[in-house]
Amino acid sequence: MTPQPPTAPTADRLDVRLVPAALAGWGVTAAGIQWRIGGTLAVLCALLAAAAVALCRYAGRTRRPGWRLAGAALAAASMVGAGFGWAVALRTESVAHHPITAAFGGTATVTVTPSESPLSVGARRVMFRATLQRLDGAESSGRVMVFASGMDFAEVMVGQSMAFRAKVARPARRDLTVAALTAQGQPRLGEPGPVARAAHRVRARFAAAAGQVLPGEQARMLPALVLGDTSAITAATGREFRAAGLTHLMAVSGANVTIVCGAVLFSARLVGPRAAAVLAGIALVAFVIVVQPTASVLRAAVMGAIALLGVLSARQRQAIPSLAASVLVLLALAPHLAVDVGFALSVIATAALVLIAPVWSARLVARGWPKPLAVAVCVAWAANLVTAPLIAGISGRLSLVSTLANLAVAALVAPITVLGSVAAVLCGWWPAAAQLLIRFTGPELWWVCRVAHWTGGAPAATVPVPEGVTGVVGVGAAALLVVVCWRWRWCRRVLAALALCALAWSVSEVLTGWAGVGAA
Structure with missing residues (x-):
């Protein structure tokens, strides 16, 4: 034998x-x-x-x-x-002990290099993070937060230096930022580097191509979902996506990086695993440069790089070691990520998808659920369950429709990301093909926008909760209680009844509004 x-x-x-x-x-x-x-x-x-x-x-x-x-x-x-x-x-x-502390309360001439695109913070005001280069003519360094007029700083390019006069103040948060700068007047722009110029050109051409092919709302949404470019998103759309729990779709996090690298690996499988991993690595670097290295993108990029190294060395790496290694590498290179909420949400959500979702989906499959449906439901539920406490503590609101909204759009994220990424590459040298691919994203974008509008605008889509530590602890305890009690049948029936009551009430409110009942 x-x-x-x-x-x-x-x-x-x-x-x-x-x-x-x-x-x-x-x-x-x-x-x-x-x-x-x-x-x-x-x-x-x-x-x-x-x-x-x-x-x-x-x-x-x-x-x-x-x-x-x-x-x-x-x-x-x-x-x-x-x-x-x-x-x-x-x-x-x-x-x-940074030299800029001596200028707190006064003004100074500074030269900074933006590290992210500007975000709107009110009526014609923007804010962005940047790296300090010069302070009153002397070389300097450090992270700064810049507040400026949206008209004077309409053209902010990541990687392009700009000099201006600014009021210098102490930073509002402790995140290794050395100062908060309020710009006065228009900046003097420097010459951007070739990488920054190429990335800006890709983003601008992609947004222009989307505007030529798609209707207004969809044209604004495509750059946000593919490249994280939210500069054209309206305040009303932003509110709907926040209420629906879909803002992570515009943050370009691990899901986008995984989809892009996975698509490259799949398309390059004929050239062998090592060559495919090299091509995926090149695509990963290019993708991070174009979408800009925010906290969630950096975390996902480093984790993806570790996984690609495992493929190149013929060693299988599991997701948990890759995630832990990415946390260590990123905190060593950028310690301020330790207090970045987006970074925490990204890591926690990834850990939930690796540890919790497979267990729950296996149980549903064992009870007769179709595997694709079980995986989709458990992924949406696990990610929302673990991130809800942090989101509630930050915003003071808890979305009750986020799981349903994420489940409704889950199958469309991958085609939008793949088609949009390929179109962004083609915009520079084959605009007709890029516009054709963008057209194919129209139905998916319409559905994502409709889901955000329907769920985010539903009555009681969000409920108020305490902000800060109280909200985090309270919502976390409630989520843990739901998970623990879910094993009992009577608890599942009670929760299902409450969910049906809330759904019936929301539907009745919507129908009443459409019918105009009670209108003056």
Whole structure:
């Protein structure tokens, strides 16, 4: 009888060895920025690491493998925390003693390079983050927040330097920003670099092509969904998408990066896995440059790069190690992401899609659900459940229709992203083909806009909740209670009855409004 080879370890076993280190680095960095205690935390982590090493040695002598493993994990996480603690202590110290602090309350001539497109903050006012280059003629550095007139700063290009006179104030948030600048007058624009110029040209041509082919609302929405360009989105559309819980579609996060890289890998499968991974890496870099490296895009890009390296080295990498590694790499390169809400939402949502959604979808499939429907429902439910506490704490509102809205548009995100990305590439040298592809996105965009309008405009689409920590804890506790109680049939029936009552009330309100009942 031929001997059987040893059974390989299961491929679906979660590898969480990097998770404690990522959590330690994230927590220490966030606390160091918020309360400026990075040095103290570094010392505490170093002492904890020494104690963990002593525990490892004691467990080795007494032959207690469980203790030894726990000690090793604690030692590794503590050493990572100590390193991140010293790093953030140096960063916060340099921010506190930055030369621009002497100009607080006064004015100065500054030269900055925008790192993101401007966002509207009111009537003809915009804001954007930038990197400080010069301060009153002297070379400088640091992250700044710029507030300016939308008319004077109508042409803000990422990567293009601009000089202007500005009022200098202390930053409102502790996020390693050295100052808040209020621009006075028009800026003197510098010469943008070739990369920034190419990215701006792609975004401008894509928006122009969409405007020539699609109706107004759809033309404004396509650049937002594909490239994260929300400059043309109206305030009313923004409110509807926020109420419907669909604003993440305009943030160009991990879903978009995954779709783009996956499409490249699929189309290049004939050239072999290594060549396909190289092509996907090139597409990843180009995509990040064009859409601009925001927190969620950076997180998704680094995670995608780690996965591509795994393909190139013929080693399979699971999502959790990739996510933990991306958190460590990004926090080392950009510590301010530790207190960035968008970064936190992106990481938490990705973890939920990896850890929670597959378990729930497997249970639904076992009960007879079609697998595609089960996966779609569980992905939407898991992502909304874990991100709801943070969103509620920030906005003071909780969307009750977000799961339904995300489920209604889930199947259309991929075709919009793929067709739009290819059209953006073709806009420069084959406009006719780009416009043809853009036309095919029209029905999908119409449906996404209609879903946002119907769900976001429904009565009680959102409910008020306390802001801040109270809202986070309250909504988080409610979400946990729903998950725990869902295992009992009577609880599921009660929740289903409440959902049906809310739906019936919303439908009756809509029908009453259409019929004009009660109108004067």
